[in-house]
Amino acid sequence: MKKVLPIVHVLGLVTMLFSLTMLAPLMVSWGLKDGAVSAYDESVAVTFISGLIAWAGTNRFKRELKIRDGFLLVVLIWSSLAAFATIPLLVQIPDLSFTDAYFETVSGLTTTGATVLSDLDKLPPSINFWRTELVWLGGMGLIVLAVAVLPLLGIGGRQLYKAETPGPMKDSQLTPRITETAKGLWLVYAAITLACILSLRAAGMTWLDAVMHAFSTMGLGGFSSHDASFGYFNSPSIEAVTIVFMLIAGINFATHFMVWRGKSFAPYRRDPEAGLFLGVTLTSVLGIALYLWQMGVYPDFLTALRFASFNTVSIATTTGFATTDFNQWPIFAPLWMLFLSSFASSSGSTGGGIKMIRAQLLYKQVYREMKKLLHPDGVVLTKLGGQVIPNKIIYAVLAFLFIYVASIVSMTLVLTASGLDVISSFSAVVACINNTGPGLNQVGPATTFAVLTDFQTWVCTFAMLLGRLELFTLLIVFTPAFWRK
Amino acid sequence: MKKVLPIVHVLGLVTMLFSLTMLAPLMVSWGLKDGAVSAYDESVAVTFISGLIAWAGTNRFKRELKIRDGFLLVVLIWSSLAAFATIPLLVQIPDLSFTDAYFETVSGLTTTGATVLSDLDKLPPSINFWRTELVWLGGMGLIVLAVAVLPLLGIGGRQLYKAETPGPMKDSQLTPRITETAKGLWLVYAAITLACILSLRAAGMTWLDAVMHAFSTMGLGGFSSHDASFGYFNSPSIEAVTIVFMLIAGINFATHFMVWRGKSFAPYRRDPEAGLFLGVTLTSVLGIALYLWQMGVYPDFLTALRFASFNTVSIATTTGFATTDFNQWPIFAPLWMLFLSSFASSSGSTGGGIKMIRAQLLYKQVYREMKKLLHPDGVVLTKLGGQVIPNKIIYAVLAFLFIYVASIVSMTLVLTASGLDVISSFSAVVACINNTGPGLNQVGPATTFAVLTDFQTWVCTFAMLLGRLELFTLLIVFTPAFWRK
Ligand SMILES: [K+]
Ligand SMILES: [K+]
Numbered sequence: 022m023k024k025v026l027p028i029v030h031v032l033g034l035v036t037m038l039f040s041l042t043m044l045a046p047l048m049v050s051w052g053l054k055d056g057a058v059s060a061y062d063e064s065v066a067v068t069f070i071s072g073l074i075a076w077a078g079t080n081r082f083k084r085e086l087k088i089r090d091g092f093l094l095v096v097l098i099w100s101s102l103a104a105f106a107t108i109p110l111l112v113q114i115p116d117l118s119f120t121d122a123y124f125e126t127v128s129g130l131t132t133t134g135a136t137v138l139s140d141l142d143k144l145p146p147s148i149n150f151w152r153t154e155l156v157w158l159g160g161m162g163l164i165v166l167a168v169a170v171l172p173l174l175g176i177g178g179r180q181l182y183k184a185e186t187p188g189p190m191k192d193s194q195l196t197p198r199i200t201e202t203a204k205g206l207w208l209v210y211a212a213i214t215l216a217c218i219l220s221l222r223a224a225g226m227t228w229l230d231a232v233m234h235a236f237s238t239m240g241l242g243g244f245s246s247h248d249a250s251f252g253y254f255n256s257p258s259i260e261a262v263t264i265v266f267m268l269i270a271g272i273n274f275a276t277h278f279m280v281w282r283g284k285s286f287a288p289y290r291r292d293p294e295a296g297l298f299l300g301v302t303l304t305s306v307l308g309i310a311l312y313l314w315q316m317g318v319y320p321d322f323l324t325a326l327r328f329a330s331f332n333t334v335s336i337a338t339t340t341g342f343a344t345t346d347f348n349q350w351p352i353f354a355p356l357w358m359l360f361l362s363s364f365a366s367s368s369g370s371t372g373g374g375i376k377m378i379r380a381q382l383l384y385k386q387v388y389r390e391m392k393k394l395l396h397p398d399g400v401v402l403t404k405l406g407g408q409v410i411p412n413k414i415i416y417a418v419l420a421f422l423f424i425y426v427a428s429i430v431s432m433t434l435v436l437t438a439s440g441l442d443v444i445s446s447f448s449a450v451v452a453c454i455n456n457t458g459p460g461l462n463q464v465g466p467a468t469t470f471a472v473l474t475d476f477q478t479w480v481c482t483f484a485m486l487l488g489r490l491e492l493f494t495l496l497i498v499f500t501p502a503f504w505r506k
Numbered sequence: 507m508k509k510v511l512p513i514v515h516v517l518g519l520v521t522m523l524f525s526l527t528m529l530a531p532l533m534v535s536w537g538l539k540d541g542a543v544s545a546y547d548e549s550v551a552v553t554f555i556s557g558l559i560a561w562a563g564t565n566r567f568k569r570e571l572k573i574r575d576g577f578l579l580v581v582l583i584w585s586s587l588a589a590f591a592t593i594p595l596l597v598q599i600p601d602l603s604f605t606d607a608y609f610e611t612v613s614g615l616t617t618t619g620a621t622v623l624s625d626l627d628k629l630p631p632s633i634n635f636w637r638t639e640l641v642w643l644g645g646m647g648l649i650v651l652a653v654a655v656l657p658l659l660g661i662g663g664r665q666l667y668k669a670e671t672p673g674p675m676k677d678s679q680l681t682p683r684i685t686e687t688a689k690g691l692w693l694v695y696a697a698i699t700l701a702c703i704l705s706l707r708a709a710g711m712t713w714l715d716a717v718m719h720a721f722s723t724m725g726l727g728g729f730s731s732h733d734a735s736f737g738y739f740n741s742p743s744i745e746a747v748t749i750v751f752m753l754i755a756g757i758n759f760a761t762h763f764m765v766w767r768g769k770s771f772a773p774y775r776r777d778p779e780a781g782l783f784l785g786v787t788l789t790s791v792l793g794i795a796l797y798l799w800q801m802g803v804y805p806d807f808l809t810a811l812r813f814a815s816f817n818t819v820s821i822a823t824t825t826g827f828a829t830t831d832f833n834q835w836p837i838f839a840p841l842w843m844l845f846l847s848s849f850a851s852s853s854g855s856t857g858g859g860i861k862m863i864r865a866q867l868l869y870k871q872v873y874r875e876m877k878k879l880l881h882p883d884g885v886v887l888t889k890l891g892g893q894v895i896p897n898k899i900i901y902a903v904l905a906f907l908f909i910y911v912a913s914i915v916s917m918t919l920v921l922t923a924s925g926l927d928v929i930s931s932f933s934a935v936v937a938c939i940n941n942t943g944p945g946l947n948q949v950g951p952a953t954t955f956a957v958l959t960d961f962q963t964w965v966c967t968f969a970m971l972l973g974r975l976e977l978f979t980l981l982i983v984f985t986p987a988f989w990r991k
Contacts, residue, residue: 089880312923353923360915383908390905391982393898395574412897413878419904420875423868426911430845438797438838443929497876 024504026082028094032101033076039102040068045154046109049229050147057113057145064108071105089503096498098162099486103127106155113148114138120475124482129155131489132163132371134243134341134458135481137471141248146229149246153236160240160371161210163489164274165203209278214239217266224258238266241371243341243458250466251331251344260331260344271298271338273369293405294367294377301365301377302337306330309354316351329354337361339373341458348465355461359448362457373456373488375425381405382418424492429454432484439477449473453484509989511567513579517586518561524587525553530639531594534714535632542598542630549593556590574988581983583647584971588612591640598633599623605960609967614640616974617648617856619728619826619943620966622956626733631714634731638721645725645856646695648974649759650688694763699724702751709743723751726856728826728943735951736816736829745816745829756783756823758854778890779852779862786850786862787822791815794839801836814839822846824858826943833950840946844933847942858941858973860910866890867903909977914939917969924962934958938969 047061086094106126110117121137128135129152141149217235222228230246237244247253251260269277272295279288289295310322310329319325328345335342336358347355364380366372385403392401403410429450436446441463448460449470459466464473470481487495497503532546571579591611595602606622613620614637626634702720707713715731722729732738736745754762757780764773774780795807795814804810813830820827821843832840849865851857870888877886888895914935921931926948933945934955944951949958955966972980982988 088882092879351925352928353919356919356922356928360919386901387905387908387912388985390902391978391985392987394577394978394982395987397573412901416871416897416900416904417875419901419908420872422911423872423904423907426907427872434838434841434845437841440836443837443841493876493879497879500873500876502877502880 023082024090025093026079027084027086028090028097029075030079030083031086031094032097033072033074033079035098036072036075036102036105037069038072039105040065040072042154042158043068043109043151046147046151049150050145053146053229055145055147057109057147060109060112061147061151063112064105067108068105092494092497092503095490095494096486099130099490100127103130106130106151109148109151113145118475120478121471124470124478125152126155127482127485128458129153129242129244130159130162131456131485132156132159132240132242132339132373133453133456133485133489134237135452135460135464135470135485136244136458137469137473137478139248139469139471141246142253144246146246149244150229150233152244153233153242153246156240156242156244157214157236158240159489160242160270161207163240163371164206164210164369205278205282206274209274209281210239212281213266213269213277217262220262220266221259224262225256226254226259234263235266237342238263238340239270239371241267241270241338241340241366241373241456243335245342251342255344257327260327263342264331264334267334267338267340267342268299268302270340271302271366271370271372273367274371275369276367292367293381297381298365298367298377302334302361305337305357305361306333309333309357312354313350318350333358333361336457336459337365339366339455339457341452343459343466346465346467348461348467352461359451359457359461362455363451373454375422378405379418379421382410382415383422385410386415386419421492424496425454428484428487428492432480435480436477439474439480441473441477449477449481450484453481454488456485456488508567509575510578511564512569512571513575513582514560515564515568516571516579517582518557518559518564520583521557521560521587521590522554523557524590525550525557527639527643528553528594528636531632531636534635535630538631538714540630540632542594542632545594545597546632546636548597549590552593553590577979577982577988580975580979581971584615584975585612588615591615591636594633594636598630603960605963606956609955609963610637611640612967612970613943614638614727614729615644615647616941616970617641617644617725617727617824617858618938618941618970618974619722620937620945620949620955620970621729621943622954622958622963624733624954624956626731627738629731631731634729635714635718637729638718638727638731641725641727641729642699642721643725644974645727645755646692648725648856649691649695649854690763690767691759694759694766695724697766698751698754698762702747705747705751706744709747710741711739711744719748720751722827723748723825724755724856726752726755726823726825726851726858726941728820730827736827740829742812745812748827749816749819752819752823752825752827753784753787755825756787756851756855756857758852759856760854761852777852778866782866783850783852783862787819787846790822790842790846791818794818794842797839798835803835818843818846821942821944822850824851824940824942826937828944828951831950831952833946833952837946844936844942844946847940848936858939860907863890864903864906867895867900868907870895871900871904906977909981910939913969913972913977917965920965921962924959924965926958926962934962934966935969938966939973941970941973 043061043065047058047065050057050061103123103126107119107122110122110125111119124137134156214235217238218231221231221235226234233246245251251263273292276288276292276295280286306329310326313319313329314322314325319328331344332347339362363374364377366374366376368376368378382403382405385405389401389403403415432450433447436449437443444461445463448462449464452458452460464470470478473481528546528550532543532550535542535546588608588611592604592607595607595610596604609622619641699720702723703716706716706720711719718731730736736748758777761773761777761780765771791814795811798804798814799807799810804813816829817832824847848859849862851859851861853861853863867888867890870890874886874888888900917935918932921934922928929946930948933947934949937943937945949955955963958966
């Protein structure tokens with residue numbers, strides 16, 4: 022208990038800050054007179070006071086946090102903020118269970134974008150605003166987490182090439198530098214979001230829709246204010262704009278930051294992930310467009326290209342928007358998209374999955390093993406971007422892959438044991454652990470996760486948190502070793 | 507070319523020896539007068555003469571083989587013997603394409619047991635004999651490969667705890683010792699097979715069926731002479747005998763050998779895999795029996811236990827016999843069985859999958875990574891059976907897992923792209939790469955692999971060889987580095 026209280030102290034502070042973010046939907050509700058104001062009054066009050074109690078009540082246990090405390094703090098932040106975030110939903114949507122509300126807010130904060138809600142178009146606009154704001158906040162928290170915090174905990178793809186990154190990341194430590202870095206990243210994230218809002222507005226969205234969908238795009242979240250998602254707009258220019266910003270958000274924000282600071286595009290070229298991410302994604306777009314055209318899903322290549330590009334980029338970047346029910350496509354296409362979502366996006370982006378850098382390292386490690394078989398006594402090094410990768414990092418990545426696969430297999434088995442069909446089970450787990458959003462079959466883009474039982478919903482909620490917290494951060498908290506002195 | 511010829515020399519010798527194994531079905535055919543004698547005449551002649559030409563023609567290139575040559579030799583032996591083995595099938599079964607015949611013989615030699623043939627009961631008995639003999643030979647070749655040859659090539663689970671194995675394995679080298687070891691293993695394999703034949707006969711099979719099913723059981727192959735597989739016998743005592751021998755064959759034959767040599771059961775206790783293999787398999791039997799009973803698939807627990815035990819042990823050990831169409835069970839049960847097949851059986855057994863020892867190491871490695879996160883500066887070692895496992899072995903195992911997963915994912919994608927449904931695609935790949943046999947849906951236990959197109963059949967054939975040759979052995983031959991000077 023002594024161990025947890027200093028962490029609760031910090032959590033209390035974060036909770037108080039989080040209550041302030043509820044003022045935004047409050048203002049939206051007030052401005053649009055959508056009748057939901059009281060919901061935010063309540064939630065701001067409850068959240069702020071809870072945070073205050075937690076903070077003040079643990080004041081005398083305040084101490085500097087150790088690396089070890091960081092794991093629990095991160096887990097508690099994500100899981101408890103999501104709990105507070107349910108309040109407006111529970112107040113405004115009658116018959117919504119806590120299980121479903123919590124799934125929805127975890128889905129937002131983890132930028133998964135899977136939803137249990139339907140009739141989105143009839144909800145008070147401020148509720149949809151709140152949902153997409155959660156995605157945006159989750160995306161921002163995530164970037165800071167991935168770029169500044171997780172590497173210090175010895176986790177995350179970012180640390181892999183910290184050594185070779187010029188500029189602000191070089192010797193970041195848990196010191197004022199981190200605040201500075203986080204601030205820079207926040208600025209870049211906000212600036213690109215603003216550009217996205219303006220572009221979406223110019224492409225024809227209303228201001229409110231532009232803000233909400235920009236939030237959802239930048240966090241690679243996938244929440245929409247319309248049941249038909251982007252199908253609602255049916256606008257090639259809106260789709261084009263969104264594709265561009267999804268691709269931008271799939272690149273490491275530290276790289277964007279360096280481009281912005283240095284006023285040069287060189288960091289994009291030096292980024293070991295960006296080129297591959299774009300290459301793999303755009304090649305897949307072309308391949309899927311050809312495939313859909315060939316299979317006769319669309320009468321002409323251009324239509325196939327339009328649908329393939331939006332939906333493939335959306336799933337590959339783990340965004341989860343849809344302009345059509347791609348579950349109806351020949352199964353190879355959605356499977357390939359699901360496959361892309363598991364590794365295409367960059368570390369330090371708002372995307373999910375194992376990240377491109379881990380995929381690269383895994384590939385190189387396999388090649389290295391083969392070389393070692395041919396030259397048993399030779400020394401073979403694994404290099405990335407001209408740098409030798411230390412063995413302990415390759416270990417960590419390989420162990421990461423194992424947990425990732427083991428998690429997918431075991432949660433799929435659990436879901437099938439609870440009565441869900443195989444494709445729905447597997448795709449739900451993959452879509453949740455990669456923080457993508459829509460799966461296939463019963464949880465496909467044309468339906469919602471509301472079909473799941475409470476038990477199945479909790480499994481998916483766990484999967485979303487597991488993926489978002491890079492597996493280890495969450496799992497380590499459940500090991501006996503963590504709680505031992 | 508100079509590089510390949512000395513290997514072809516050895517291959518020629520092995521091919522000549524292999525032609526002699528065709529004398530067995532010839533004698534069966536002759537004894538039973540099933541009218542297939544000429545098929546074996548032809549195949550013995552063609553195979554022997556081909557081997558002779560390859561051997562004699564390359565005599566002047568004869569030299570001692572290097573470790574590197576071993577990879578190619580192993581790949582060539584498995585793939586070309588399977589080609590010669592098709593001759594009796596092609597002669598005796600009209601309308602059988604080479605693609606399908608080759609699938610069938612690869613399935614036999616890799617002890618997979620997936621079949622493209624139906625109306626097995628109407629085939630000449632000697633053809634079924636030949637099919638099951640292939641399984642038995644494949645199983646024997648496999649044991650020698652896994653226990654004596656692959657470790658020298660730096661591959662395979664066996665090497666993992668070579669250091670701690672007392673007795674004959676201790677300092678085996680590619681010297682007379684290997685011959686001795688191989689001979690010992692061969693004797694044990696033959697002796698247990700004999701026991702299996704006698705037990706099956708005692709349990710009520712005809713002599714011919716007893717021999718064929720003992721061959722198929724000991725190789726954990728799964729070929730039967732009946733379309734209904736073990737459902738044909740509908741005999742609890744035959745099922746019980748078969749379960750026992752499948753479990754025996756799922757244990758490392760080097761351990762059996764040591765038990766036999768030392769006249770003590772102690773090696774079973776020291777074997778780091780045997781206990782876990784039996785524990786996991788038997789616990790699963792009980793769990794699945796309860797599940798099937800609970801779900802109302804069988805009216806009483808004992809019937810559920812009977813069907814669960816035979817089919818679960820059969821799939822977990824990668825045998826592939828069936829007493830019922832378990833594809834009709836609630837999907838969790840067959841999925842769990844498929845999952846077991848991927849890791850339950852021991853290295854050095856005739857089973858497939860990644861093997862129990864790799865699963866153990868992967869689990870331990872993950873726990874080690876977690877500990878390292880909590881104690882970044884501490885040294886954490888991975889131990890198995892009291893021995894510290896060197897890092898390079900953990901590396902190799904992790905890389906193995908990656909190739910295994912990547913192979914399953916990519917071949918599943920290829921099969922879906924070719925038009926097969928997801929569950930059939932995935933289960934076919936898993937059943938083939940684990941050398942289990944039946945999959946689900948279209949390739950389930952009630953059907954055959956004949957529904958596949960030629961292209962899909964070749965993908966499955968490749969998957970069987972890939973799994974059987976422990977991935978690396980086959981893949982390395984396709985790398986440019988292998989062919990470079
Ligand atoms: K998403
Ligand atoms: K088999």
